[in-house]
Amino acid sequence: MNATALFDAVDTATVPDWLTGTRKAALDRFMAAGLPDAHAEDWKHTSLQHLAQAELHPPPSTIGEAVCPDVTAYPGHVLLFQNGLLSCHGTYLSNQIAGTLHHLGDTRPVHDYLGHVADANALANLNLALWQDGARLYVPAGERLAMPIFAVYAASAPDAMLHPRTLAVLEREAEAVLVEHYLGQTHRPYWQNAVSEIVLGDGARLTHIMVMEEGPQSTHTRTTAVRMGRDSDYRALHVGLSGLLGRHDLAVMMDDPGGQVRIDAADLAAGRRHADLHLRVDHRAERGTSRITYRGLADGRGQAVFDGRVVVAHGANQTDARQDSKGLLLSRQAEIDVMPRLEIHADDVNCGHGASVGQLDHAALFYLRSRGIGEAEAQRLLIEGFMAGTLGLLDEVHLRAWLMPNLQAALARREAKEHGHG
Amino acid sequence: MLRIRNLHVAIDGKPILKGVDLDVGSGEVHAIMGPNGSGKSTLAQVLAGRGGYEVTEGSIVFRDHGNLFLLPPEERARAGLFLAFQYPVEVPGVANVQFLRAALNAQRRARGEPDMDAFDFLEFVKAKLALLEMDTGFLYRSLNEGFSGGEKKRNEIMQMAVLEPTLAILDETDSGLDIDALKVVAHGVNALRSPDRSIILVTHYQRLLDYIVPDRVHVLADGRIVRSGDRELALELEDKGYGWLGEPEPEGRPQP
Numbered sequence: 001m002n003a004t005a006l007f008d009a010v011d012t013a014t015v016p017d018w019l020t021g022t023r024k025a026a027l028d029r030f031m032a033a034g035l036p037d038a039h040a041e042d043w044k045h046t047s048l049q050h051l052a053q054a055e056l057h058p059p060p061s062t063i064g065e066a067v068c069p070d071v072t073a074y075p076g077h078v079l080l081f082q083n084g085l086l087s088c089h090g091t092y093l094s095n096q097i098a099g100t101l102h103h104l105g106d107t108r109p110v111h112d113y114l115g116h117v118a119d120a121n122a123l124a125n126l127n128l129a130l131w132q133d134g135a136r137l138y139v140p141a142g143e144r145l146a147m148p149i150f151a152v153y154a155a156s157a158p159d160a161m162l163h164p165r166t167l168a169v170l171e172r173e174a175e176a177v178l179v180e181h182y183l184g185q186t187h188r189p190y191w192q193n194a195v196s197e198i199v200l201g202d203g204a205r206l207t208h209i210m211v212m213e214e215g216p217q218s219t220h221t222r223t224t225a226v227r228m229g230r231d232s233d234y235r236a237l238h239v240g241l242s243g244l245l246g247r248h249d250l251a252v253m254m255d256d257p258g259g260q261v262r263i264d265a266a267d268l269a270a271g272r273r274h275a276d277l278h279l280r281v282d283h284r285a286e287r288g289t290s291r292i293t294y295r296g297l298a299d300g301r302g303q304a305v306f307d308g309r310v311v312v313a314h315g316a317n318q319t320d321a322r323q324d325s326k327g328l329l330l331s332r333q334a335e336i337d338v339m340p341r342l343e344i345h346a347d348d349v350n351c352g353h354g355a356s357v358g359q360l361d362h363a364a365l366f367y368l369r370s371r372g373i374g375e376a377e378a379q380r381l382l383i384e385g386f387m388a389g390t391l392g393l394l395d396e397v398h399l400r401a402w403l404m405p406n407l408q409a410a411l412a413r414r415e416a417k418e419h420g421h422g
Numbered sequence: 423m424l425r426i427r428n429l430h431v432a433i434d435g436k437p438i439l440k441g442v443d444l445d446v447g448s449g450e451v452h453a454i455m456g457p458n459g460s461g462k463s464t465l466a467q468v469l470a471g472r473g474g475y476e477v478t479e480g481s482i483v484f485r486d487h488g489n490l491f492l493l494p495p496e497e498r499a500r501a502g503l504f505l506a507f508q509y510p511v512e513v514p515g516v517a518n519v520q521f522l523r524a525a526l527n528a529q530r531r532a533r534g535e536p537d538m539d540a541f542d543f544l545e546f547v548k549a550k551l552a553l554l555e556m557d558t559g560f561l562y563r564s565l566n567e568g569f570s571g572g573e574k575k576r577n578e579i580m581q582m583a584v585l586e587p588t589l590a591i592l593d594e595t596d597s598g599l600d601i602d603a604l605k606v607v608a609h610g611v612n613a614l615r616s617p618d619r620s621i622i623l624v625t626h627y628q629r630l631l632d633y634i635v636p637d638r639v640h641v642l643a644d645g646r647i648v649r650s651g652d653r654e655l656a657l658e659l660e661d662k663g664y665g666w667l668g669e670p671e672p673e674g675r676p677q678p
Contacts, residue, residue: 362473367511370470371525371581372499372532381524385515385564 158188184215214243269302298334504587608633
């Protein structure tokens with residue numbers, strides 16, 4: 001990654017005009033801070049040093065041969081971005097409600113929120129400087145979008161550095177389902193550095209599903225920042241299926257009372273994959289609830305890292321916060337680090353966490369086999385059972401049938417890989 | 423159906439079974455009784471193929487499948503062997519219905535039959551639930567998770583009803599059951615008796631045998647079958663306990 005290329009990229013990213021100053025300032029901040037290094041507490045399990053040496057470049061600014069996959073595979077509205085640029089637009093919603101950041105017109109929420117919600121970490125700064133496009137969702141007060149919006153970020157350009165950006169603003173009492181699907185279409189290295197900013201008005205409800213299905217040599221980093229209004233409801237599902245390295249920083253800020261947060265996460269780290277999920281939930285007002293459920297699976301030489309930090313500020317009384325995190329180790333060389341953290345500065349709270357890392361239950365394996373189920377299928381059933389606790393949200397938004405084939409395919413690849421290595 | 427000869431089994435080098443001989447014919451119901459620690463459950467587990475047991479001597483031949491030791495557990499099940507577990511395992515996240523269908527279809531595939539689809543399977547399994555007086559809610563709960571002791575045992579017999587084995591080994595299926603549940607389970611087992619299905623009841627108490635009447639009763643003590651007889655033997659055990667078994671055969675010594 002060379003500095004000249006980054007500065008050139010900022011100069012060519014001209015849209016919108018009013019952001020040019022912001023972009024340059026963000027790049028300056030990134031250049032000053034550099035990529036996160038292992039000395040930072042938050043990065044001691046995950047290294048991005050390979051990116052510093054990699055010859056990555058911004059993708060071409062026009063779409064070459066757009067690979068438009070079958071958008072009918074997505075049961076809802078679709079905005080598909082190929083190598084950073086919109087290539088398929090499959091929605092009848094008005095441009096004001098669902099569109100792209102590139103064609104934002106004078107949409108007020110973009111002015112108000114873009115770049116203001118995500119914590120100004122180095123990676124978010126780099127995205128703010130270099131993003132080309134991404135999905136924009138705006139749901140006016142009291143409106144409920146019946147079908148999910150799929151923002152698909154496909155990467156097929158080898159050695160590309162992509163900075164997809166998503167902004168979702170739900171006004172008071174609005175409701176929507178947003179699915180972000182990151183999809184690798186090349187076996188060569190590339191880097192997707194995504195940022196998603198979410199703003200929920202009072203009483204709004206967002207179901208937010210994030211699926212990382214990146215290419216085998218890819219690096220995926222992302223920052224998700226959520227700002228919640230009074231009595232709003234944020235329900236998220238993180239599913240990390242593939243990619244050489246995945247790192248997700250998800251931060252939820254509850255400045256107003258009565259917010260409800262549910263974050264479910266399933267990470268699959270097979271082969272040499274490294275999957276790192278850092279959550280931070282800030283309870284800064286009364287009567288907030290948060291429920292975090294994590295299931296990490298590591299096989300081969302894979303490593304899964306989970307850091308779940310819940311901070312209950314002074315005065316955030318009647319906070320109800322629970323964390324349940326479990327790891328499943330499928331090989332001797334695999335590693336799982338599960339770190340739930342609770343920081344409580346209020347008196348009247350109900351908080352707890354449980355964490356464990358184990359192996360496949362041999363008694364359960366024998367039980368299934370004793371009924372005629374073959375060893376590989378029995379393992380698959382147990383693994384799916386292990387992950388099942390995080391997938392309930394799919395039923396509530398009727399997306400199980402959409403996601404399960406991808407999840408099962410990833411599990412089948414894991415199996416083939418581990419058996420292939422003998 | 424099943425022929426066990428001179429079976430010796432050890433765990434961590436410690437002998438548990440010390441020369442068991444047993445023949446079970448088609449359609450027969452045999453009870454294996456014995457005090458705790460006599461090796462009853464070891465025999466059941468070895469038949470089903472659980473790891474961790476060293477078979478040091480002897481043979482088990484099941485139907486025309488030759489030596490059972492050569493088959494992994496799933497192939498024994500596909501050959502028609504079924505073990506109702508003393509302690510059914512809880513499997514979180516795997517729905518009972520998903521498990522049952524996976525098991526049935528694995529066995530059907532092994533027989534060269536097509537998979538049963540979800541709809542047909544549901545119809546099929548509902549009849550089996552009724553036999554055990556279980557409601558359909560059981561199908562959608564995680565396998566055995568949070569089930570009461572009695573529910574687990576019913577679920578075992580329900581699996582037997584679904585898989586229709588040719589040899590079923592019921593390991594302490596009566597333990598932990600109250601009398602009403604015992605009757606339901608026994609009714610289920612009796613309904614599954616047939617001329618081409620053999621059953622081995624492993625039990626500590628003769629109570630179960632009031633409801634499932636065996637053709638033969640064997641007493642296992644210290645790793646050997648020390649006495650075999652008909653149903654009367656079970657009643658005698660009920661009367662005298664297991665203590666007298668260490669003594670030689672009654673016929674072999676003068677009556678006091």
